[in-house]
Amino acid sequence: MxxxxxxxxxxxxxxxxxxxxxxxxxxxxxxxxxxxxxxxxxxxxxxxxxxxxxxxxxxxxxxxxxxxxxxxxxxxxxxxxPMDRKLAMEIIEDVYEHCNCEVLVSGLNTAYIKPKAKEYLHRMTSMVKYTTSMVDSFDDIQEDILKVSVCDISGIKNSTEYFTKKWSGKVLTAVSGKLYLDFTANGxxxxxxxxxxxxxxxxxxxxxxxxxxxxxxxxxxxxxxxxxxxxxxxxxxxxxxxxxxxxxxxxxxxxxx
Incomplete structure (x- = not known):
């Protein structure tokens, strides 16, 4: 049954x-x-x-x-x-500095964002309808980080190789839909x-x-x-x-x- x-x-x-x-x-x-x-x-x-x-x-x-x-x-x-905090912060910085990519940081009841483009803000708040918290710095996050995600509006296939090569082994990476690559703790x-x-x-x-x-x-x-x-x-x-x-x-x- x-x-x-x-x-x-x-x-x-x-x-x-x-x-x-x-x-x-x-x-x-x-x-x-x-x-x-x-x-x-x-x-x-x-x-x-x-x-x-x-x-x-x-x-x-x-x-x-x-x-x-x-x-x-x-x-x-x-x-x-949760992810190791120091490692999560290193990934967040890498994603944020990567051209055309936005970063989404998941806590228990909210997702932390620092949008570079209005299109991304609109997507997260109006289309996907996430509960989000805007931050000036991701260092301001006070809770456990459950997941870090790359959002590439042009298609995650354009960014997957770079991020998986750099971070595989340190964290688990997984493509999630057409636009996202997720990082979680190993295992x-x-x-x-x-x-x-x-x-x-x-x-x-x-x-x-x-x-x-x-x-x-x-x-x-x-x-x-x-x-x-x-x-x-x-x-x-x-x-x-x-x-x-x-x-x-x-x-x-x-x-x-």
Whole structure:
């Protein structure tokens, strides 16, 4: 019996750059939750952003946020895995000085930004609708840093090679969508979050299902017994899934309703 379902958002639940979840999916997830199954959005997005996206059923869900750096359940921190502060600050400086790149620094309840371009500010506050805090200096951040992200508005493919070559080994890097590259502490990803949840709640991998479409979903797909890659995902991702689907909602209905 499935006890936990985790799903990526962008490119998995949210298709064609959508920024809102269909009401029909809310209804489907609610019915599944009534069966005692935990549904967990698993994303590089912040916790507050995920709660807003799933507002009609927000209290029913577990949240795997910040690429696995933070897991929230019943409005409490189940666990968090912050970055080494000195290393995070070095990465922040590198990203901020890099041409065409913006930096996003994730805390527990807010994301810290120092926009270089109005387009980036508009994207974070009006499109993605993040909870943000403007800083004059990233040194002003007083809390744990869960994740550092590069945002390249021209496409993250233009910056990935530089940053991964420079920082791989010191931190974990993962492409997240078309515009972002995320840095988390070594060993921290959606998959390790799934493993910690399994251990904490006494759930086996075979009692877990997951959906994903991008490289930051690989470890999550590898750590569940029922793994689904989206049909539009690249072949590298599909290799890690036991099933291919065109729709999360359709698959949920076929399996649980």
């Amino acid at each position: 499935i006890k936990l379902i985790a799903s990526d958002l962008d490119g998995t639940i949210l298709l064609k750059d959508a920024q809102s979840v269909d009401n029909s999916l809310f209804e489907t997830i609610h019915k599944i939750s009534e069966k005692g199954i935990i549904f967990a959005p698993a994303s590089g997005r912040q916790y507050n952003s995920l709660k807003m996206l799933f507002e009609p059923i927000a209290k029913d869900l577990m949240y795997i946020a910040e690429n696995g750096s933070l897991v929230m359940y019943n409005e409490e921190v189940l666990f968090k895995s 921290v990803n959606k998959g390790t979050a799934i493993k910690k949840i399994q251990e904490k709640l006494g759930i086996s991998p075979d009692e877990c299902m997951a959906f994903g479409d991008n490289y930051n979903d690989i470890e999550m797909l590898d750590n569940v017994g029922h793994s689904y890659a989206m049909d539009r995902a690249v072949d590298d991702i599909k290799k890690h899934a036991k099933h291919i689907t065109e729709s999360v909602e359709m698959t949920l209905k076929e399996n649980f309703l």
